[in-house]
Amino acid sequence: MPAHNLAERQILKAQADGVFDRLEGAGKPLPERPPEDAVGIAMRIMAQAGVVPREFELKKEVDAQRARLAAITDPAARKQAMAVLTNLQLRYDIEREARRRFYR
Template sequence: MKLSDLAESQILKAQAEGQFDKLKGAGKPLNLTADGGSAEAIGFRIMAEAGAVPREIDLQKAVQEQALVLKETEGEDARKRELKKLADLQMRLEMEREARRRFFGE
């Protein structure tokens, strides 16, 4: 089964269960100007409002937080440890972005 078929079946199941009935803005057209018109931005916003944040967004926040930790860290050994954590998070973030680009054919 293709991923798109799986996603479609999950959407249809949620729709049948009424999970989309009480979403903010249900039945109204999307405001394309609020998100810069990007379908990706609109999708991320809708998922965030529904409490389903993509790993890419979580990793982006983790990278920002780790950068702050690194900035405040003193001592060469401690900085190396924190820098290693930051590099790992950045690598994971780029892997998620690359997976998204490949999935959407960008």
């Protein structure tokens, strides 16, 4: 028996048993929500699970490094901070491009 027939039978059995009648919002229309694309759905699911993509963590690190760089006046220290910023920015761009390619 195909899986979709088995699933359909389970749903029909649950309906007959009244399982769906006890759900919150039973008999009410579904709330209006704007349509989401695959990326939006994936991001929402990850946010609900408490998972932060590496891309977002890197973006925070890039912003923090830029703030540190703005406060540095010593040329040698500034050069070193710029190297760190360049490395972080490169890693961030790689993560962002990987996400874009994955969701195409």
